[in-house]
Amino acid sequence: MRRNKQEPSIKIISHRGASGHRPEHTLGSYELGARVGGDFIEIDLVATKDGRLVARHEPEIGGTTDVADHPEFADRRTTRVIDGEEHTGWFTEDFTLDELKTLRTTERIPDIRPDNTSHDGEYEIPTLEEIIALAKRLTAELGRPIGIYPETKHPEYHVSIGLDLEPPLIATLREHGLTGPEPEVPVFLQSFEADSLKKLAETELPLVFLMGTEEHWQRYLTPEGLAEVATFAHAIGPNKNSIIGRDDNGDLTEPTTLVDDAHEAGLLVHPYTFRSENHFLPAGLRSGDDAGAYGGFAAEYELFFQAGVDGVFSDHSRHAFLAREIYMQEG
Structure with missing residues (x-):
């Protein structure tokens, strides 16, 4: 099922927006990710005390x-156990939307990402409705579709506190004309x-099963x-190490099947x-010892494009876009 490389079908999913350049899950991050080449705005959804859906990791x-x-x-400030792990801090479910705003x-x-700190204090926590708008x-301004890619974050935990994520997500999508096959x-x-x-199958939208390592x-x-998985989902979102792993030295190995x-x-x-x-790249693609400096990211994208992936979650949508352009041109 190897694609024709001339077909621009590899989707760029702006992971928490352009989170390499703006604080994640903000309208500024989402907009920048789309403007520099992203096809989808990736959103992590959690619930407020009054049952509204907002974007936080x-x-x-x-x-x-x-x-x-x-x-x-x-x-x-309190301590909660989420999916078996203890966390101490402040939790969205203890705040109304007005308070979070x-x-x-x-x-x-x-x-x-020290440069991103210049934007600290600039943005509010966005709601799902604001992100859809x-x-x-x-989509209208850029003349190409800009989609959304919401994740239900810790849904079982939200059920346990009486704030199920799926009903308000479905209702909001339906209200804004975002359910059904088109x-x-x-x-x-x-x-x-x-x-x-x-639970989300009734939307008739493509469903992605995320998987760790x-x-x-x-x-x-x-x-x-x-x-x-194919009985309840249309796609998988695996950790990229499941496709091309890393050896003990941090270098990339051969692709899996x-x-x-x-x-x-x-x-x-x-x-x-x-x-x-550099902090996140394979060892052989790093450019020096500065953890925040950019390394040979284009080479990593190319290897995954060659492996046949249909899309990539990226913190740097512009880099993904340029790597995809180069890959398509070379094909």
Whole structure:
């Protein structure tokens, strides 16, 4: 199922927006990601106390907002167990949307992305509705589809606290004309939890099963496991190391058969996450010792494009776009 390289079908999924250049999950990050070449705005959704869906990588927001600087919220700092892991901080489910809107976002990894800190305090936490409106506006302005790619974040945890993510997600998508086989803008729905995807099946939208590299994911990475995934999803979002791994020295190894096996099962393949800084690149593609400097990112994209992936989650949408342009031209 190897594609004709002249066909521009490799999708660029702006991971939390252009998060290599702006604080993640902000309207500024989302807009920049689209303007520099991204095809989809990738969104992690969590719930507020009053059941609204907002974009944060995790329910805990101490590391991505200025909530610690708000004395009125000091008493809401607490500890929660999410998916078996203990987290201490401030959690979206303890705030109403109006309260969250008084906060401002900050860069999550300032040591690696110090330039992004110049935008600390610039953006609010966005709602799903605001992001949909942005995608529609950008689609009109740019003259090409800008889709959305929402993830239900820790859905089982949200069920346990009485804030199920799927009903408000479905209702919001339907209200804005984004359900059914031909939504107003393209939509993929993603989750690490199969039960969440099954709840979203009524939208008639393509569903993406995210998969990690830990032991409990291994059964899904086999032809038999992928056949099972194909009964409830249309695509997989594997950790990119499942496609091309790294050896003990941090260098890339030979590709696995995962892409071909997934295609054989009828599944698209959108691996995560491509980042251009030395800190994240394979050892052989780094350019010096500065963790935040850019290395040979284009070579990494090319190897995955050659492996046949259908899309890439990228923190640097412009870099992914340029790498795709080069790859298509060379074909």
